[in-house]
Amino acid sequence: MTELGFFGGRVARHDGLVTQTRMGFSDPWRMLEGLRAVRNAGAGTVGTITLDSFTRTGNLDRAREELLRGTPLNGYPLLAHGAARTRELIGAFDQSRFPIQIRHGSPRPYMIFREMLAAGITATEGGPVSYCLPYSREPLAAAVTEWARSCELLSEYRGPGAPVHLESFSGCMLGQLCPPGLLVALNILEGLFFLEHGLRSISLSYAQQTNHRQDFGAITALRRLARERLAGADWHITIYTFMGVFPESALGARSLIEESARLAASTGSERLIVKTVAEAFRIPTIAENVQALRWATAAAAGAEPDDDDDAAEAVYREAGTLIDAVLDQHANIGQALIGAFRKGLLDVPYCLHPDNANQARTTIDSAGRLQWASTGRMPIATGRAGAEPRVSAADLLTMLDYHRRRFDGSHVQEKGHHHDDDRIAPAGHGSGQLDACR
Amino acid sequence: MDTKVGKPRAVVCTIASDAHTWNLMFLQLLLEDHGFAVHNLGSCVPVVEVVDCCLRERPHLLVLSTVNGHGLIEAPGFIQAVRNRTELRSLPVVVGGKLNVDGAVPDDDVRNLLRLGFDAVFASAAAAEEFPRFLAHVGQAAAAN
Ligand code: B12
Numbered sequence: 001m002t003e004l005g006f007f008g009g010r011v012a013r014h015d016g017l018v019t020q021t022r023m024g025f026s027d028p029w030r031m032l033e034g035l036r037a038v039r040n041a042g043a044g045t046v047g048t049i050t051l052d053s054f055t056r057t058g059n060l061d062r063a064r065e066e067l068l069r070g071t072p073l074n075g076y077p078l079l080a081h082g083a084a085r086t087r088e089l090i091g092a093f094d095q096s097r098f099p100i101q102i103r104h105g106s107p108r109p110y111m112i113f114r115e116m117l118a119a120g121i122t123a124t125e126g127g128p129v130s131y132c133l134p135y136s137r138e139p140l141a142a143a144v145t146e147w148a149r150s151c152e153l154l155s156e157y158r159g160p161g162a163p164v165h166l167e168s169f170s171g172c173m174l175g176q177l178c179p180p181g182l183l184v185a186l187n188i189l190e191g192l193f194f195l196e197h198g199l200r201s202i203s204l205s206y207a208q209q210t211n212h213r214q215d216f217g218a219i220t221a222l223r224r225l226a227r228e229r230l231a232g233a234d235w236h237i238t239i240y241t242f243m244g245v246f247p248e249s250a251l252g253a254r255s256l257i258e259e260s261a262r263l264a265a266s267t268g269s270e271r272l273i274v275k276t277v278a279e280a281f282r283i284p285t286i287a288e289n290v291q292a293l294r295w296a297t298a299a300a301a302g303a304e305p306d307d308d309d310d311a312a313e314a315v316y317r318e319a320g321t322l323i324d325a326v327l328d329q330h331a332n333i334g335q336a337l338i339g340a341f342r343k344g345l346l347d348v349p350y351c352l353h354p355d356n357a358n359q360a361r362t363t364i365d366s367a368g369r370l371q372w373a374s375t376g377r378m379p380i381a382t383g384r385a386g387a388e389p390r391v392s393a394a395d396l397l398t399m400l401d402y403h404r405r406r407f408d409g410s411h412v413q414e415k416g417h418h419h420d421d422d423r424i425a426p427a428g429h430g431s432g433q434l435d436a437c438r
Numbered sequence: 439m440d441t442k443v444g445k446p447r448a449v450v451c452t453i454a455s456d457a458h459t460w461n462l463m464f465l466q467l468l469l470e471d472h473g474f475a476v477h478n479l480g481s482c483v484p485v486v487e488v489v490d491c492c493l494r495e496r497p498h499l500l501v502l503s504t505v506n507g508h509g510l511i512e513a514p515g516f517i518q519a520v521r522n523r524t525e526l527r528s529l530p531v532v533v534g535g536k537l538n539v540d541g542a543v544p545d546d547d548v549r550n551l552l553r554l555g556f557d558a559v560f561a562s563a564a565a566a567e568e569f570p571r572f573l574a575h576v577g578q579a580a581a582a583n
Contacts, residue, residue: 052508053455053457054455054508056455057454057455057457059454062455062511066511071511072538072539072540073508074506074508074539134457135457135481135482136457137480137482174459176460244460278541282540283539283540350460351459352459352463352480353480353481391467393464393467393470394471396467397464
């Protein structure tokens with residue numbers, strides 16, 4: 001971690017792992033209560049406001065309409081609530097100690113960023129690739145243009161809480177089944193894009209995948225490449241608890257969350273974003289989020305430093321090859337990314353976005369490592385002989401359910417176990433609805 | 439896209455606000471495993487594009503899958519837009535996934551979706567197990583035509 005630390009130095013006083021949820025509610029009171037609970041959950045937490053899918057996809061009218069009806073959305077509709085109301089809501093927090101990050105998943109984030117800054121929030125996430133391919137059907141070229149001007153809006157901001165912090169979401173492409181070499185390469189490329197558009201306070205991300213040792217190596221490789229290639233940036237690394245199909249049992253979910261916390265701590269990563277026991281089923285409650293933060297903090301405290309040199313070397317080389325191939329396309333990073341995807345030099349496995357070649361395929365080896373089954377036109381090898389046979393629906397589920405099989409084992413009987421103590425009935429919902437979901 | 443003559447055709451889609459695609463990928467493979475030729479429209483599809491695609495391709499089945507929790511909000515408008523076209527009035531249309539943010543979908547909401555014009559609603563893991571049987575039925579009906 002460089003001198004400025006997190007979010008412009010605001011969490012730097014905290015020694016241990018900084019933890020964060022992915023929380024977002026449409027009801028502002030519940031959002032406020034959730035942020036309070038996270039702040040009070042212990043030292044070193046960061047606040048999160050996750051936006052709803054209507055706001056993410058630019059459908060402000062629908063977000064407004066549903067808010068008026070009292071329909072619970074899957075996140076906080078920032079634009080519908082507006083900057084003034086949001087500023088009032090977060091006025092309860094001293095952001096020099098408890099910074100708040102907006103998480104949004106938008107390929108066209110300009111309006112969201114403008115409103116966010118007006119509300120007094122100066123940390124967010126995404127990127128021209130990582131918030132386009134997995135999150136939309138917008139052309140990549142449009143997302144690159146939009147992200148360029150949006151990054152400039154952020155980097156020109158000089159108000160309270162400056163400089164704005166931006167985290168690349170590249171470590172999560174589609175949440176699962178994306179081999180680490182590509183995740184690491186995309187992080188560096190989005191990092192370079194952010195620098196090209198004037199940002200200095202950034203973070204890189206890596207989501208826990210299916211093999212602990214491979215993950216160690218990937219994070220080491222990411223750190224090494226960031227040191228070599230992102231000179232001039234103030235950066236840190238954010239780890240995500242597994243972002244794919246989650247265990248259904250409470251014990252299984254807990255084990256996976258704890259494993260991710262140990263991964264973050266062992267690799268000296270600075271920040272961790274957790275999932276919850278509700279992940280496989282529905283939007284988690286406040287209590288479930290707080291519980292996950294506690295589990296993660298406790299697990300991280302007991303972790304010893306660890307690494308895997310062989311895995312690191314393999315990821316470092318593969319990512320380096322991909323980065324160089326992209327940079328060769330054009331002097332401008334945005335154009336280079338567009339060109340690379342057009343030629344299939346970057347290819348996200350199973351990604352249906354129209355600008356993705358979708359020829360690359362992944363497989364999980366007997367040790368649980370992600371491997372390329374096919375690399376399409378990317379300048380890297382699969383390390384396997386012969387073409388992969390067609391994958392059936394059952395084969396795909398077998399790969400997606402990897403952590404379910406690992407962790408649910410004998411615990412499945414607790415499936416759907418709820419911790420609903422903090423559930424507030426949203427306007428317009430009778431108790432019948434609440435009973436039905438118990 | 440596979441448009442082999444003789445195969446029953448299916449269109450797989452989601453609602454405009456939903457970015458999830460693993461569900462769509464899974465359903466595409468499942469339909470192919472059952473002998474369908476599949477046109478997968480990918481994430482965040484505006485319903486007008488779904489309707490256009492169906493008018494063009496005249497599928498034997500339209501599958502709507504959504505998991506982001508906005509299904510109960512958007513599915514009613516979706517099915518109304520489809521049924522508004524006389525050509526698509528008798529097209530079998532099903533919906534499934536995680537339809538709200540609460541984890542369980544009340545029976546009333548399921549009944550409402552059926553009333554609005556869906557032929558089947560697969561809103562739970564148990565319900566989804568019935569889907570292959572439904573597919574076999576659609577496949578036979580297509581072959582009989
Ligand atoms: C991977 C993932 C992502 C990836 C998706 C990448 C991509 N392009 O696909 C990323 C990280 C981008 C993502 C983003 C978001 N996600 Co997400 N995601 C998941 C996750 C972890 C796994 C989904 C998955 O891969 N499933 C694999 C497929 C094969 O299974 P499935 O989708 O469950 O479908 C099965 C059944 O539902 C059924 N089925 C589905 N559709 C149909 C249709 C028919 C007809 C039938 C018969 C059956 C059927 O069959 C499938 C096989 O069993 C789930 C949680 C989980 N399941 O563990 C959350 C989850 C779906 N996401 C969720 C949310 C809310 C979001 C976001 C809005 C961010 C947020 N607020 O957290 C954004 C979406 C933005 C948007 N515009 O919509 C919520 C939805 C909450 C709810 N419904 O109550 C979930 C449940 C997580 C949670 N608990 O909060 N997500």
